[in-house]
Amino acid sequence: xxxxxxxxxxxxxxxxxxxxxxxxxxxxxxxxxxxxxxxxxxxxxxxxxxxxxxxxxxxxxxxxxxxxxxxxxxxxxxxxxxxxxxxxxxxxxxxxxxxxxxxxxxxxxxxxxxxxxxxxxxxxxxxxxxxxxxxxxxxxx
Amino acid sequence: xxxxxxxxxxxxxxxxxxxxxxxxxxxxxxxxxxxxxxxxxxxxxxxxxxxxxxxxxxxxxxxxxxxxxxxxxxxxxxxxx
Numbered sequence: 554x555x556x557x558x559x560x561x562x563x564x565x566x567x568x569x570x571x572x573x574x575x576x577x578x579x580x581x582x583x584x585x586x587x588x589x590x591x592x593x594x595x596x597x598x599x600x601x602x603x604x605x606x607x608x609x610x611x612x613x614x615x616x617x618x619x620x621x622x623x624x625x626x627x628x629x630x631x632x633x634x635x636x637x638x639x640x641x642x643x644x645x646x647x648x649x650x651x652x653x654x655x656x657x658x659x660x661x662x663x664x665x666x667x668x669x670x671x672x673x674x675x676x677x678x679x680x681x682x683x684x685x686x687x688x689x690x691x692x693x694x
Numbered sequence: 695x696x697x698x699x700x701x702x703x704x705x706x707x708x709x710x711x712x713x714x715x716x717x718x719x720x721x722x723x724x725x726x727x728x729x730x731x732x733x734x735x736x737x738x739x740x741x742x743x744x745x746x747x748x749x750x751x752x753x754x755x756x757x758x759x760x761x762x763x764x765x766x767x768x769x770x771x772x773x774x775x
Contacts, residue, residue, distance in 0.1 A: 619730065646740070647733035672730050681729040683749055 555600045558652075561693030563640035564597040567658065570633045580628035586655070587621065590669050593639030593653050601691040612685070613676050619648070620670040627657075627664045634658040644694025646683045648672050699769075700762045706742065707758060710735045718759045739765060745772050 554565045568589055576582040594616075595605050609615055629635055635655055642652035649671050655664045673684045700718075707716045711727045722732060732755060736747050739761070745768040747755075755761045 645734065646737040647730055681733065683733055683752070 558638065558640040559642075561641050562597065562601050562691075563638055564593070564600040565636050565638040566593065566596045568592070568635040568637055568655075570629050570631055570635060572631050575631050580630055583623070583625070586623055586665060586667070589635075589637055589655065590621070590623075590639075590651075590653055590667055593637045594651050594669065594671070597639045597641075597651070597692070598688075603688060603691060608688075609676065614682070614685070615674050615676045615679075616649070616671040616684075617674055618669055619672045621667065622669075623665055623667040625665050627662055629655075629657065629664050635664065641692040641694060642668060644684070644689045644692055646689075649684055649689070649692065649694070696766070699765065700758070702742070703739065703761055703765060704758055706738050707735055707761070710738055716758050719757050721756055723756075735761070743769060743772075745769060 556563050556565065570581055574581050574585040598605050598608070605616075634657075636658045637653055637655045639651055639653045641649060643650040651669045651671070653667045653669070655666075656662060657664060673682050674680060675682055704716045707722075707727070708714060711722075711725065711731050713725050713727065716725065727735070729752075732752060736752060736755060739745070740747060743765065745765070747764070747768060751764055755764060
């Protein structure tokens with residue numbers, strides 16, 4: 554579902570916690586949140602008209618993560634339905650900083666907040682380059 | 695004016711990179727300024743001076759002196775306004 558956050562496009566998508574996502578303590582392992590965050594970025598870009606796979610293939614560019622920060626507030630458990638909202642917090646020629654908020658759908662409890670910074674590189678060389686202007690504009694930078 | 699420009703550029707590079715001392719001719723890599731920081735520096739210079747630096751020039755902005763030379767070139771070519 555596409556909405557807005559701070560005047561920029563924000564996309565919320567549903568995640569059903571799989572058994573494979575949880576650890577021996579019965580809660581979602583911290584490493585899984587990075588998968589969720591990646592899904593959030595990909596879905597946000599799709600919602601604003603940028604299919605990430607096509608972006609990579611046609612432009613020869615990639616958006617590697619260069620920094621990630623997560624703040625855990627409450628655990629998520631197997632089979633819970635979560636809602637992950639993702640939006641662009643800050644964008645420049647050098648980087649895109651995505652923000653996200655993960656909530657439990659049943660009671661709207663905030664489970665974690667995160668920011669993930671990506672740069673842009675040429676592929677396969679991996680040389681740093683500017684974030685394309687049209688991508689920044691579509692994300693509201 | 696020219697000296698002011700260079701000092702302003704030194705300030706921008708120092709602020710973005712969080713490196714206190716930016717000598718004129720020391721390679722940015724020796725100062726710990728990586729390529730991503732380099733793009734951030736260029737972005738800040740573009741915002742400050744209302745110029746557009748093409749992608750092909752990024753690899754040439756390797757020291758304060760080189761940045762100064764390139765910015766002078768682009769300022770001279772920019773339309774008056």
